[in-house]
Amino acid sequence: MNKNDSAYFIEFAEHGDERGNLVVVEGERDVPFAIQRVFYIYGSDTDMVRGQHANRKSQFVLINVAGQSKVKVMDGLGNEAVFCLNRPRTGVYIPTMAWKEMYDFSPDAVLLCLASEHYDESEYIRDFDAFEAEIAAMHKGGAQ
Numbered sequence: 001m002n003k004n005d006s007a008y009f010i011e012f013a014e015h016g017d018e019r020g021n022l023v024v025v026e027g028e029r030d031v032p033f034a035i036q037r038v039f040y041i042y043g044s045d046t047d048m049v050r051g052q053h054a055n056r057k058s059q060f061v062l063i064n065v066a067g068q069s070k071v072k073v074m075d076g077l078g079n080e081a082v083f084c085l086n087r088p089r090t091g092v093y094i095p096t097m098a099w100k101e102m103y104d105f106s107p108d109a110v111l112l113c114l115a116s117e118h119y120d121e122s123e124y125i126r127d128f129d130a131f132e133a134e135i136a137a138m139h140k141g142g143a144q
């Protein structure tokens with residue numbers, strides 16, 4: 001799988017049998033990066049908005065392994081997409097330099113996040129105006 005500049009759904013193979021379901025996510029096979037970090041979010045109120053940041057280096061895949069939530073992804077150029085995550089075998093890929101917001105968490109939501117990088121706060125952009133300015137500068141400079 002290749003890195004993509006846009007967010008997109010990923011459907012994972014299901015290896016279930018009469019004993020139950022099993023979903024496998026392998027780095028560089030089922031997601032387009034080597035997985036360096038795993039974290040998960042649960043217990044967020046329905047009216048809580050999480051994320052609200054972009055990452056200069058990290059790519060992510062988000063999977064609601066339980067319950068559901070929505071993920072809004074914005075490219076800083078005026079385009080946005082909303083992904084509804086409501087199945088343990090469906091994820092959303094989020095590229096670098098994408099503004100993301102997670103919200104509408106169901107009470108039972110467990111949002112699993114796979115990341116391409118170890119945690120480094122300095123690669124997070126947490127101000128939307130600063131994010132838009134960096135995107136504008138990238139395009140002005142001819143960066144992809």
Ligand code: TYD
Nearest residue numbers: 037038039041049050051052053118119120
């Ligand atoms: P934050 O990035 O605000 O969470 P979210 O994007 O899911 O809303 O992170 C919340 C806190 O957790 C913040 O103090 C940073 C810390 N944190 C880590 O130490 N390591 C991590 O991998 C992540 C994602 C967060």
